[in-house]
Amino acid sequence: MSTEERPLVEVKHLKEYFPINTGWFKTTPLKAVDDVSFIINRGETLGLVGESGCGKTTVGRTILHLYQPTDGEVIYDGKPIKTKEDLTEFRKKSTMVFQDPYSSLNPRMTVSDIIAEPLDVHKMYTDPKAREQRILELMDHVGLNSEHASRYAHEFSGGQRQRIGIARALAINPEFIVCDEPVSALDVSIQAQVINMFDELQDQLGLTYLFIAHDLLVVRHISDRIAVMYLGKMVELADAEEAYNHPLHPYSKSLISAVPIPDPKIARSSKRIALQGDIPSPLNAPSGCPFRTRCPYATDVCAESMPPFEEVEKGHFVACHRVREING
Amino acid sequence: MENKILTGHVDLSQFHVDPIDFAPASEEDKAYMVQMRPSSTFFKDGCKRLYKNKVAFVSLIVIILITLSSIVLPLVWPYDYAKQLGNQPGRPVDSSFNNLRPMEYAASERKRIEAGESVFPHIFGTDSAGRDYFIRVVYGTRISLAVGFFASIIVLVIGMTLGSIAGFSGGKVDMFIMRIVDIIYSLPDMLMVILLASVMRETLGPAIDGTVLAKIGSNIISLFVIFALLYWCSMARLIRGQILSLREQEYVLASQATGAGPGWIIKKHLIPNCISVIIISTALQIPSAIFTESFLSFLGLGVNAPMPSLGSLASDALNGVTSYGYRLVIPAIVISLIVLSLNLFGDGLRDAFDPKLNQ
Numbered sequence: 001m002s003t004e005e006r007p008l009v010e011v012k013h014l015k016e017y018f019p020i021n022t023g024w025f026k027t028t029p030l031k032a033v034d035d036v037s038f039i040i041n042r043g044e045t046l047g048l049v050g051e052s053g054c055g056k057t058t059v060g061r062t063i064l065h066l067y068q069p070t071d072g073e074v075i076y077d078g079k080p081i082k083t084k085e086d087l088t089e090f091r092k093k094s095t096m097v098f099q100d101p102y103s104s105l106n107p108r109m110t111v112s113d114i115i116a117e118p119l120d121v122h123k124m125y126t127d128p129k130a131r132e133q134r135i136l137e138l139m140d141h142v143g144l145n146s147e148h149a150s151r152y153a154h155e156f157s158g159g160q161r162q163r164i165g166i167a168r169a170l171a172i173n174p175e176f177i178v179c180d181e182p183v184s185a186l187d188v189s190i191q192a193q194v195i196n197m198f199d200e201l202q203d204q205l206g207l208t209y210l211f212i213a214h215d216l217l218v219v220r221h222i223s224d225r226i227a228v229m230y231l232g233k234m235v236e237l238a239d240a241e242e243a244y245n246h247p248l249h250p251y252s253k254s255l256i257s258a259v260p261i262p263d264p265k266i267a268r269s270s271k272r273i274a275l276q277g278d279i280p281s282p283l284n285a286p287s288g289c290p291f292r293t294r295c296p297y298a299t300d301v302c303a304e305s306m307p308p309f310e311e312v313e314k315g316h317f318v319a320c321h322r323v324r325e326i327n328g
Numbered sequence: 329m330e331n332k333i334l335t336g337h338v339d340l341s342q343f344h345v346d347p348i349d350f351a352p353a354s355e356e357d358k359a360y361m362v363q364m365r366p367s368s369t370f371f372k373d374g375c376k377r378l379y380k381n382k383v384a385f386v387s388l389i390v391i392i393l394i395t396l397s398s399i400v401l402p403l404v405w406p407y408d409y410a411k412q413l414g415n416q417p418g419r420p421v422d423s424s425f426n427n428l429r430p431m432e433y434a435a436s437e438r439k440r441i442e443a444g445e446s447v448f449p450h451i452f453g454t455d456s457a458g459r460d461y462f463i464r465v466v467y468g469t470r471i472s473l474a475v476g477f478f479a480s481i482i483v484l485v486i487g488m489t490l491g492s493i494a495g496f497s498g499g500k501v502d503m504f505i506m507r508i509v510d511i512i513y514s515l516p517d518m519l520m521v522i523l524l525a526s527v528m529r530e531t532l533g534p535a536i537d538g539t540v541l542a543k544i545g546s547n548i549i550s551l552f553v554i555f556a557l558l559y560w561c562s563m564a565r566l567i568r569g570q571i572l573s574l575r576e577q578e579y580v581l582a583s584q585a586t587g588a589g590p591g592w593i594i595k596k597h598l599i600p601n602c603i604s605v606i607i608i609s610t611a612l613q614i615p616s617a618i619f620t621e622s623f624l625s626f627l628g629l630g631v632n633a634p635m636p637s638l639g640s641l642a643s644d645a646l647n648g649v650t651s652y653g654y655r656l657v658i659p660a661i662v663i664s665l666i667v668l669s670l671n672l673f674g675d676g677l678r679d680a681f682d683p684k685l686n687q
């Protein structure tokens with residue numbers, strides 16, 4: 001396979017179970033991510049959406065091996081990440097932008113030290129002048145004023161702090177960035193600016209994103225494809241427009257119908273689907289299809305086995321036993 | 329750059345906001361965004377807050393004054409803490425030196441004054457063995473402060489080591505260390521202190537006889553051992569908690585994501601973020617150690633005679649408390665002053681530097 005066709009990131013049957021103490025000497029695995037597979041192509045943005053607590057963050061962190069995967073494989077640029085050396089190599093090409101612009105910046109470090117941390121960890125610049133030059137260049141990239149370099153993070157607004165976090169992520173010239181809800185904590189007016197900045201940076205630097213959000217609108221614009229997660233499992237994966245306009249899984253349908261439409265003149269074809277009940281705890285997930293406790297289409301077969309994640313239409317994957325009947 | 333970002337390609341009508349919000353910032357807006365609080369480091373900020381806190385500031389001055397005088401005064405004072413003034417070599421014991429009241433002179437001293445000599449006054453009088461009481465109080469303060477300080481350092485070192493091991497390794501090691509902490513916590517501490525002190529008094533004395541340690545005195549050493557054994561628990565708990573919560577911070581994850589090893593993370597992230605908490609609780613540990621020392625000395629388990637400590641001075645004073653009540657009151661006041669000002673200063677430090685309070 002040529003580099004062009006080969007996916008940059010390939011995730012195969014990824015599992016991340018957290019041991020939870022449920023008794024004196026008893027631990028129960030919390031299946032935060034349970035058998036998830038997908039690929040991300042070079043230069044692409046894969047949007048990952050789902051309710052809070054469904055395992056999006058865990059997917060991102062496990063791909064980056066911030067959590068040791070319980071099972072499964074991450075293949076980066078054709079090479080599985082197995083040994084320590086693979087991981088060291090991988091760390092030089094991948095990075096993460098965090099959700100919380102407050103806890104993601106060390107309050108005891110200046111902006112320039114925060115941005116330069118990856119450079120310092122990898123000892124990339126021995127000449128302090130060159131290092132400073134690189135810091136200023138990065139600050140300029142994300143629209144930060146160079147006068148701010150010697151300040152502390154607590155002096156900045158949420159949006160500016162997020163820019164600092166992005167500048168830090170860009171320091172090592174990464175290829176692949178996991179963006180974990182990078183705009184959820186920001187004001188709506190600033191969200192658009194920051195999303196546009198991600199888009200710009202992708203064009204300029206040829207980046208590949210895994211872009212996590214709980215808001216479909218946010219990912220729709222920046223993503224090439226969208227994946228939907230529910231309770232640690234991936235339930236749907238399709239091209240962004242396809243996923244937004246023709247969702248096939250009942251859960252995705254309800255997510256999308258919940259998105260308010262700005263213009264009332266654009267009538268929505270499907271009615272709003274309200275979900276009953278709450279998301280179950282991942283500690284005792286329902287048998288079979290994880291969504292069956294809230295699915296309006298659930299039948300006996302849904303309780304028996306987990307529906308396979310199948311390609312229903314070209315490039316459109318869905319995990320639902322009754323996908324054809326529902327959309328028939 | 330600013331403008332390029334603002335005029336990106338997201339269709340703004342999709343967001344439920346006024347497009348005005350996305351218009352390029354005017355010069356005025358930019359100036360507003362740029363002009364923020366003057367840059368100041370965390371440390372400077374804290375010092376400023378500490379200085380503004382009058383109570384803490386006065387306490388600090390009191391502590392410094394007491395500490396300095398306890399160090400300097402014994403060097404320049406004409407009397408020695410252990411010298412029995414009535415006991416001159418080659419002469420019969422002059423008991424008129426014993427139990428002098430404040431500013432009183434012994435018979436021989438009065439004669440010298442009448443002869444025109446100047447005699448340094450006994451500000452607090454003398455004790456029952458004819459030793460100048462003022463210098464004994466000063467010296468006792470020195471001993472008490474030193475015990476408090478070193479005991480806190482011991483507690484800090486042990487607590488920090490075990491606490492960070494527990495916080496870092498987690499799992500079985502953490503569980504083991506924390507169970508020990510729980511056990512020590514559940515023991516009645518004063519009873520343990522008294523038991524340990526009396527056992528060690530018997531065993532340690534002969535063991536260190538003739539070594540350098542004997543000079544310090546077996547009782548002080550056993551005091552330190554007691555602190556090392558019993559009082560590291562709360563420090564260990566505190567530091568473990570700090571490390572556990574700091575490890576969850578996303579900046580630590582960010583550091584790991586770039587490939588930083590544990591050494592880097594400890595040095596750059598963990599230590600700078602818990603150092604103020606450590607300093608503050610060490611500062612608060614000192615008065616508690618002084619208090620325990622005084623308490624043990626009062627029970628006769630403290631420093632070895634003739635070395636005075638504030639507690640042993642108070643204890644000795646009990647014998648003549650009806651006629652010489654001031655000998656009990658003076659060391660008691662000094663203990664209270666030290667403990668109170670250290671506590672107030674520690675509280676001030678916490679208010680000024682604890683990041684959780686000023687975020």
Ligand SMILES: Nc1ncnc2c1ncn2[C@@H]1O[C@H](COP(=O)(O)OP(=O)(O)O)[C@@H](O)[C@H]1O
Nearest residue numbers: 018030032051052053054055056057058059282
């Ligand atoms: N370090 C952890 N230890 C134990 N449980 C965790 C940990 N991280 C996440 N979880 C659990 O895993 C599930 C998924 O969490 P997360 O990936 O943060 O979801 P999301 O990002 O989609 O909101 C949640 O139930 C959460 O409580």
Ligand code: SF4
Nearest residue numbers: 289292295302320321
């Ligand atoms: S498998 Fe059954 S329960 Fe699950 S989404 Fe499909 S219809 Fe609903």
Ligand SMILES: [Mg+2]
Nearest residue numbers: 056057099181
């Ligand atoms: Mg999350």
